[in-house]
Structures are given as C-alpha cells and as structure tokens.
Amino acid sequence: MLFFPTAYPDELLFSLCSRYFIRSGNISYKGTLDDLFSHSGLTTSISLPTGVSSLIKNLPPYSKINERQIIHNHTLYLFYTAFLPPDRAVRVYDAMCSNDGKGVYNQSGLVANRVPQNEYLRFCRDCLTEDKEKYGEYYWHRSHQLSGIQCCLTHFKPLYNSSVRVVGANKHRLQIPTLESCSAVKSALDETSDKTQREYIDFCEKMAGSVLQLLNQQFSHREMEDFHQIYQSRLIGLGLAYYSGRVKQKAWREYFSSIYSQELLQLCHSELSGHQDWLSLIVQKNRKSFHPMRHLLVMAALDMNITSFFDENNTPKPFGNPSWPCLNKVCNYYRKPIINNVSVSLTDVAKEPVGTFTCTVCGFSYTRRGPDKGEEDRLRKTRVKVYGDVWTKKLKDLSNTGIGLRELGRQMGADPKTVKRYLENEIEARSTNSLISLEADRKKWLSLQKKFPNKSVKQLRKEDKALYMRLYRNDREWMIENSSKGKHRKSSARIDWSKRDEKMLMEISNVVEGLLDSEKKPVRLTVSKVGQLIGKKSFLEKNLNKMPKTMAYLMRKVETVEQFQARRIFNTIKQLKEQEEELVPWKIMRKAGIKDYGKWVEFVEHHIN
Known part of the structure; x- marks a missing residue:
C-alpha cells in the first residue's frame, strides 16, 4: 500500500x-x-x-x-x-x-x-x-x-x-x-424508566475509570484460581464467606442485590436468574471464564480497586506473604525470614485457618492459628509440632554441662517439662537401640567378610556403605580388630593423558557436529549432554581439566540458554525459508519454542529483515 x-x-x-x-x-x-x-x-x-x-x-x-x-x-x-x-x-x-x-x-x-x-x-x-x-x-x-x-x-x-x-x-x-x-x-x-436511567448513568460515572483502564492498559494475566482467592478473601472480610472458602450464597446474593437493581443488571447483560447463575459461580472455584463486565460489577460491589486487583502480590493469604521466621531459639536463623512455604488447614469447628511452618535449615516445625492481624503475629506460635535435629543436638550438648531443667528450658525456648521428657526419651532410646543395633551390625560385618573373603576393608565398604559408616562412627576399634586385610592390588599402568585427549577430542567432535547438523529437534550443547551421548559423562566431568584440547573445543561449543534459544530461532528461520513460508516474528518464535516474546522480538525482526 x-x-x-x-x-x-x-x-x-x-x-x-x-x-x-x-x-x-x-x-x-x-x-x-x-x-x-x-x-x-x-x-x-x-x-x-x-x-x-x-x-x-x-x-x-x-x-x-x-x-x-x-x-x-x-x-x-x-x-x-x-x-x-x-x-x-x-x-x-x-x-x-x-x-x-x-x-x-x-x-x-x-x-x-x-x-x-x-x-x-x-x-x-x-x-x-x-x-x-x-x-x-x-x-x-x-x-x-x-x-x-x-x-x-x-x-x-x-x-x-x-x-x-x-x-x-x-x-x-x-x-x-x-x-x-x-x-x-x-x-x-x-425504553427504561427515568429512575433506572439515572441509576445507570451514576453507575457508569463510577465505573468509567475501571472500564477504560481495562480497555487501554495491559495488566499481568493471572490464573482463574487467583481471582477466586481474591474474591474469597474479600467476602470473608465482609462476613459473606466462611474461612473454609465456602461462600454464604444467600447472604452474598442479598448483599449484591442491595447494590444493583435488576433493571441495571439487565442493561449490563448480567441479570440474576437464581441458584447457580453467574453470580454464584464467579466467586466459586471453577475453570469457567466470565465476561469482564461481570467481574467489574463484582469488584465494584466489593469496593475493590482494579490496579491492586491485578497486582501479583494481592493474592490473599491468612498468614501474609513469604518469608516467615524460624522460631527455634537455638537455630542460627532464629526470628529471621527463612521459611518460604506454609501449609494451611482449617480447625474442625470454627473453620479458622491454621498454618504449619517448617524451617528447612534446622527442621523446627510450628503451627499458628490465624489469620494474622499484624506483623507482630508473625513471631507468634500456637504449638511446636517437631523440634528438629538442631534443637535435639543442642539439648544433648547443654544437658552435659550440668545446668538445671529450668535454665535448660529458658535457653532452649521450651517448657522444663518438655525438656525433661525429651531427655528421658533420648536416654532410654539411646541405651536400648544402641545395644540392639550394634550387635546386629557386627553380625552383618562378619557375614560380609565371609561372603567376600578376598576383599579389603575399602572394597567391603563399597558393598555396604551404610553399615561401614555406622561401625566406623560407633564401634571403630571392634571393626579394625575384626577385619581382614584383603589382597593388595597392583598399581595400574600410568594413563597417557595426551593420547586420551586426542582420542576424546575426535569422539566428542563427531558427536557435536552431528548434533549441530541434525534436522531433528535441537538439543542444547552442554558438557553433561555431550558426555551422556558418548556414554562417558562421569569420566568427562571428572577428568576434563586433564585433557586441554578437549576442554578448549568444548568451551567453544557449549551453549548458554540464550545461545541455544538463538540457534533455535536461526534454525526455524532457515526451515521457513526453505519451505517458502512467510517470516513473521510470532510464528518463528512459536515454532522455535520461545516463550518470552518481548525479549526476543527485536532480535527476530533484525534477522529476518
């Protein structure tokens, strides 16, 4: 044109x-x-x-x-x-x-x-x-x-x-x-009454900003489950839903109908038709999409701002957003935000949310009944579910210093009765279990030596690593006295790394060139992938520094994620040209499997022009 x-x-x-x-x-x-x-x-x-x-x-x-x-x-x-x-x-x-x-x-x-x-x-x-x-x-x-x-x-x-x-x-x-x-x-x-006309014009004056924002401004797209959670949180705050998430549908319908007349809803093509109509479904968990006008009606009824509605941090949570503190007094991360996930359940009667927080560093796990009402609630716990290995080890160490139960409880952040119970259980378990397990491990070690009479201790260790480590830590003297020496292996011939380098380079270059010239789906070139394809992944990763020529070749050929994406784009452009198809950025990126359109569109446009 x-x-x-x-x-x-x-x-x-x-x-x-x-x-x-x-x-x-x-x-x-x-x-x-x-x-x-x-x-x-x-x-x-x-x-x-x-x-x-x-x-x-x-x-x-x-x-x-x-x-x-x-x-x-x-x-x-x-x-x-x-x-x-x-x-x-x-x-x-x-x-x-x-x-x-x-x-x-x-x-x-x-x-x-x-x-x-x-x-x-x-x-x-x-x-x-x-x-x-x-x-x-x-x-x-x-x-x-x-x-x-x-x-x-x-x-x-x-x-x-x-x-x-x-x-x-x-x-x-x-x-x-x-x-x-x-x-x-x-x-x-x-064809509407003067009253309905005035009501509708007033409604449009209030809604105009939101409608024009949706028409002219791009918001981050969210999953449908997010909208359900946002509505649910607001309904709970208004007393129109239980903490379990179940909406009080009759109360919600009465509330909504008190804001909008049926005549106004008809003008919005959103009239109510009774049980399980759009008003009931839009606040429930489902995969159905709803007309933007209906979302706007619900948002206005719940006094919600459209900008904050699409804010990714706006998904309501009874315990706020990550991260949460570890409340184990002897953990290095005590009261520091280290916990990134919370498991939420509901109480049986009141249906109030209960959060379970577990520190991945020390294993300490605690619960809190919610919802949180302020920042100070983040340092509150209802009960401890698991004290964890770090807490238990610290308790053992302090108990050997001779301090009393009350002081132990203060330093451990636990009730003296809890400390006493843990110590008693630990002593009883240690004495019983250690005797039983020690005798069983000795029998296993002797049986292992009978099964492999010519193997050394080092070779036997490979047969049952867990058994060896238990005896080494808990019964080392007995294991040394009751272990055969085994036969000494003759040292292997010295490896000629120069020849190995030449041979490996030839083998790898054939595989790499084959991958680059292949018409099959592109594969990203990494050291691990090349090693996997030649069946020597572990050897290559451990000994690459001993083969300078192979290392230099691979360093030239291995790809970052961005380089691999660029190669896929070049391959796709080449294929489309050969097939005499139209070169359009969105088509090239979709065929090349590139999801980040905004990042690569200028790159693609440059190379097709």
Missing part, C-alpha cells in the same frame, strides 16, 4: 480500514481486503479482528506501526482478555495476528459467557460533533462498542445504534460513520 490513514484516539481497526476503503477509491470490499490483508475472503470483525500480521506487512515502508500497537490500541483485545489466564490470552493474540481467526471468540470466552454482542455499531452524538470539529470527519470509537456499556464514558450520555450491523451483516463490508448511518433518534436507554 502507498498510504494508510493515521489512527485517531480510541479508533477501531474496522474504522481505520473503512477510511482507507473510502480514500483508496476502491469500489469493491474484497479488493480492499486484498490490499490490506492479502486475503479477499477475510472477515471484518469488530471486536477481535484477525489478519493483523498481514496488514502490518502490507503497510507503507515508512510505517512504524506493529502488531502490538494495532491489537492493544485499536481492538477490544485488552478488555476481553484481561481476566483470561496467560496461555489463553496468548492464543487469542496469535489468532488475531494470523489470517485464520477460527476459534478466536471461543478462546476469548465471549461465546461461553452468553453476553450478547451489540447488533449494531454504536455512536455518541457529542463525540460525533467533536470528532468533526477536531478531525474533519467521523470515526467509530472502541469504547462505544463494549457489550453492557450503554452510555459514552466521556460525556455520560446514552449511546445510539447506527444502521451499520455487527451481527448478520455482509462479513466483508467496510463502512465509515455518516450522518445518514448515525441518524437514530432512540438510544439504548430510552
């Missing part, structure tokens, strides 16, 4: 393409689609259009517009995918970039949530007047086409249906707004 219209604020991609159609002088919709997308059969969708990558490819050479700018700024992608998990949002984005838009509405959840699309493109009279004065022409606004939004979010006046159909129209048509197509006299609110 020799030109493409400059986009106006909040303008739909459909509107941009329609303005191109008028200015190009084309008389055929399909001819224009061929100019724009190299595909005359493409459907001109309003909300989630496809073929964006083809459009970018056909723009004038001086154009700096990319897929992301088009999809984020001139479609409803950000609004309709805000509450989708990351993988589904990516699939919708990829479908919009491609010419094959099959499934894009299913992936976005717009089909399943049963919120109807607007039948006609909509307009605001005040916006039309302002657009004509400022830009000299009319255009279609994105914010006027959102399902459930019946008034302009700038002027807070009712929206009107134009004569340009969205549903049931020619799927290849391109139409700009005109005075003739925008001459409707009845608005979407005209």
Whole structure:
C-alpha cells in the first residue's frame, strides 16, 4: 500500500480500514481486503479482528506501526482478555495476528459467557460533533462498542445504534460513520424508566475509570484460581464467606442485590436468574471464564480497586506473604525470614485457618492459628509440632554441662517439662537401640567378610556403605580388630593423558557436529549432554581439566540458554525459508519454542529483515 490513514484516539481497526476503503477509491470490499490483508475472503470483525500480521506487512515502508500497537490500541483485545489466564490470552493474540481467526471468540470466552454482542455499531452524538470539529470527519470509537456499556464514558450520555450491523451483516463490508448511518433518534436507554436511567448513568460515572483502564492498559494475566482467592478473601472480610472458602450464597446474593437493581443488571447483560447463575459461580472455584463486565460489577460491589486487583502480590493469604521466621531459639536463623512455604488447614469447628511452618535449615516445625492481624503475629506460635535435629543436638550438648531443667528450658525456648521428657526419651532410646543395633551390625560385618573373603576393608565398604559408616562412627576399634586385610592390588599402568585427549577430542567432535547438523529437534550443547551421548559423562566431568584440547573445543561449543534459544530461532528461520513460508516474528518464535516474546522480538525482526 502507498498510504494508510493515521489512527485517531480510541479508533477501531474496522474504522481505520473503512477510511482507507473510502480514500483508496476502491469500489469493491474484497479488493480492499486484498490490499490490506492479502486475503479477499477475510472477515471484518469488530471486536477481535484477525489478519493483523498481514496488514502490518502490507503497510507503507515508512510505517512504524506493529502488531502490538494495532491489537492493544485499536481492538477490544485488552478488555476481553484481561481476566483470561496467560496461555489463553496468548492464543487469542496469535489468532488475531494470523489470517485464520477460527476459534478466536471461543478462546476469548465471549461465546461461553452468553453476553450478547451489540447488533449494531454504536455512536455518541457529542463525540460525533467533536470528532468533526477536531478531525474533519467521523470515526467509530472502541469504547462505544463494549457489550453492557450503554452510555459514552466521556460525556455520560446514552449511546445510539447506527444502521451499520455487527451481527448478520455482509462479513466483508467496510463502512465509515455518516450522518445518514448515525441518524437514530432512540438510544439504548430510552425504553427504561427515568429512575433506572439515572441509576445507570451514576453507575457508569463510577465505573468509567475501571472500564477504560481495562480497555487501554495491559495488566499481568493471572490464573482463574487467583481471582477466586481474591474474591474469597474479600467476602470473608465482609462476613459473606466462611474461612473454609465456602461462600454464604444467600447472604452474598442479598448483599449484591442491595447494590444493583435488576433493571441495571439487565442493561449490563448480567441479570440474576437464581441458584447457580453467574453470580454464584464467579466467586466459586471453577475453570469457567466470565465476561469482564461481570467481574467489574463484582469488584465494584466489593469496593475493590482494579490496579491492586491485578497486582501479583494481592493474592490473599491468612498468614501474609513469604518469608516467615524460624522460631527455634537455638537455630542460627532464629526470628529471621527463612521459611518460604506454609501449609494451611482449617480447625474442625470454627473453620479458622491454621498454618504449619517448617524451617528447612534446622527442621523446627510450628503451627499458628490465624489469620494474622499484624506483623507482630508473625513471631507468634500456637504449638511446636517437631523440634528438629538442631534443637535435639543442642539439648544433648547443654544437658552435659550440668545446668538445671529450668535454665535448660529458658535457653532452649521450651517448657522444663518438655525438656525433661525429651531427655528421658533420648536416654532410654539411646541405651536400648544402641545395644540392639550394634550387635546386629557386627553380625552383618562378619557375614560380609565371609561372603567376600578376598576383599579389603575399602572394597567391603563399597558393598555396604551404610553399615561401614555406622561401625566406623560407633564401634571403630571392634571393626579394625575384626577385619581382614584383603589382597593388595597392583598399581595400574600410568594413563597417557595426551593420547586420551586426542582420542576424546575426535569422539566428542563427531558427536557435536552431528548434533549441530541434525534436522531433528535441537538439543542444547552442554558438557553433561555431550558426555551422556558418548556414554562417558562421569569420566568427562571428572577428568576434563586433564585433557586441554578437549576442554578448549568444548568451551567453544557449549551453549548458554540464550545461545541455544538463538540457534533455535536461526534454525526455524532457515526451515521457513526453505519451505517458502512467510517470516513473521510470532510464528518463528512459536515454532522455535520461545516463550518470552518481548525479549526476543527485536532480535527476530533484525534477522529476518
């Protein structure tokens, strides 16, 4: 294309393409689609259009517009995918970039949530007047086409249906707004009462900021389970759910209905229909996605801020966020944040949360009944489940110094009765178990020598390492007196490391070159991987420093993760060129298995241009 219209604020991609159609002088919709997308059969969708990558490819050479700018700024992608998990949002984005838009509405959840699309493109009279004065022409606004939004979010006046159909129209048509197509006299609110109109306009004034944020700002996509937890926490705080997570559905429905009238909910396409409708399901744990309008209604009812709602640190937890302190008084990390995980259960009667915290350094494990109400609660414990090896060893050491139980308890951070019980159990267990296990180990050692009469102590150790270590630590004198000397091995011939280096280099270079030239799925080159492929992984890792030529070769060939990703990209570009396929960044990265699109897109664009 020799030109493409400059986009106006909040303008739909459909509107941009329609303005191109008028200015190009084309008389055929399909001819224009061929100019724009190299595909005359493409459907001109309003909300989630496809073929964006083809459009970018056909723009004038001086154009700096990319897929992301088009999809984020001139479609409803950000609004309709805000509450989708990351993988589904990516699939919708990829479908919009491609010419094959099959499934894009299913992936976005717009089909399943049963919120109807607007039948006609909509307009605001005040916006039309302002657009004509400022830009000299009319255009279609994105914010006027959102399902459930019946008034302009700038002027807070009712929206009107134009004569340009969205549903049931020619799927290849391109139409700009005109005075003739925008001459409707009845608005979407005209059939409602004055009271409902005022209520709805007030609602839109409160919600406008949140709606426009979703439409214009990209938030981090979160898993659906996160939304459930955020709603659950807020409902618990309002007394509308139990700590177990079970929602008091009757109370929640009464609370929600006290905020919104049924007439207002009908205008939002979110009316309530009774048990197990969308209002019940949206606050339960499930895998179903819900229309953004319904999330906004719930968030407003619960007085929740949209920015903090999408904050990754906002997932509610009864004991706050990691890390938690170890409360073992004799641990080196006492009262320091060392515990990164908590296991949460519920009390049987009150259904209150109980957290179990375990220090991975000392093994000390304690519980606390929650939820925490302040930072000081993080240093509180309800009971100790396990004292751990560090605590037990310290208790043994201190008990040998002769100090009393009360002082022992103070230094160990435990009740004197607990200290006494542990000491008594330890003495009893030590005396009983040591005698039994010691006699059994002696018999095993003698039996092992009978089984292997010609082996030395070192060789016998390899046969049963655990047995050897127990005797070495607890009964060393007996083991030395009751062990045969075994036969001495003759020293092996000295290894010629120079020859071994040459041989290993030849063997490794054949494997490495074979991997690099292979048409199979690429494998990252590491010392471990090469050693594994030649069946000498352990030998290579232990003796690489003795083979300088082999080491130098491997150091040139081994790859970092980034180098391996770059090689996959080069291989993919080469394959696509050989297959004479279109070189599009998103397609290359998907085929190469690269997930971090933002990190690599400039690298890919540089190498395909």
